[in-house]
Amino acid sequence: MNANIYDVIHRRRDVRAQFTGEPIPDKSLRRVLTAAHAAPSVGLTQPWDFILVRDVALRREFFAHVQHERDCFAETLDPEAAQRFARIKIDGVLESSLSIVVTYDPDRGSPAVLGRHAIADAGLYSVCLAIQNLWLAATAEGLGVGWVSFYREPFVRDLLDIPERIRPVAWLCLGPVTHLETTPDLERHGWRQRRPLDAALHQDRWTAK
Numbered sequence: 001m002n003a004n005i006y007d008v009i010h011r012r013r014d015v016r017a018q019f020t021g022e023p024i025p026d027k028s029l030r031r032v033l034t035a036a037h038a039a040p041s042v043g044l045t046q047p048w049d050f051i052l053v054r055d056v057a058l059r060r061e062f063f064a065h066v067q068h069e070r071d072c073f074a075e076t077l078d079p080e081a082a083q084r085f086a087r088i089k090i091d092g093v094l095e096s097s098l099s100i101v102v103t104y105d106p107d108r109g110s111p112a113v114l115g116r117h118a119i120a121d122a123g124l125y126s127v128c129l130a131i132q133n134l135w136l137a138a139t140a141e142g143l144g145v146g147w148v149s150f151y152r153e154p155f156v157r158d159l160l161d162i163p164e165r166i167r168p169v170a171w172l173c174l175g176p177v178t179h180l181e182t183t184p185d186l187e188r189h190g191w192r193q194r195r196p197l198d199a200a201l202h203q204d205r206w207t208a209k
């Protein structure tokens with residue numbers, strides 16, 4: 001069992017280019033969502049919701065917005081970085097089988113959220129754990145997941161009728177894939193290298209590295 005979970009953790013990838021577009025079997029999707037919903041949450045608030053976006057018109061609208069945000073980011077880069085960025089695919093919104101938007105409701109279980117009085121972000125952390133559960137479960141199911149964050153929250157709220165107080169935390173692209181790469185795309189494209197574990201380890205106190 002341990003070997004399995006480590007295997008899944010290390011096989012997981014952020015997918016943009018390898019989606020086949022084939023449908024996700026219903027039972028497989030249900031298991032993935034059930035795993036997401038089993039995540040820990042501050043004060044047992046389970047502050048997440050999952051919007052399954054199958055409508056192609058909605059996905060096209062979102063995709064156009066992502067292209068615009070991509071251009072905004074590209075304009076902030078120096079010419080050399082802009083060239084590297086131009087070769088990097090940042091989403092599989094149209095090629096994937098399904099989009100899942102994961103949202104955060106800060107009011108769920110409030111006002112007395114056990115464990116959030118001093119750290120408001122603890123609610124958001126909980127949503128991220130649900131996303132990670134979803135990501136790992138999808139990997140175990142042989143599916144790919146890609147997280148798209150090239151969007152403005154008000155745009156996604158308007159597009160999907162999400163109430164003002166709710167935050168769209170992630171737009172996830174999901175579906176069967178041809179394969180999972182063994183190296184992150186950003187590393188393969190020379191954007192950034194992963195940091196070795198030892199560079200992130202500190203003993204007793206923070207040490208500058």
Ligand SMILES: Cc1cc2nc3c(=O)[nH]c(=O)nc-3n(C[C@H](O)[C@H](O)[C@H](O)COP(=O)(O)O)c2cc1C
Pocket residue numbers: 012013014015016089090091147148149150183184185186
């Ligand atoms: C919060 C968050 C937002 C991300 N947004 C994007 C995105 O908009 N587009 C993209 O291509 N990848 C996005 N990613 C994926 C990261 O680029 C990816 O996780 C990282 O490069 C490491 O690769 P790996 O997930 O395959 O290990 C995001 C990941 C996280 C955790």
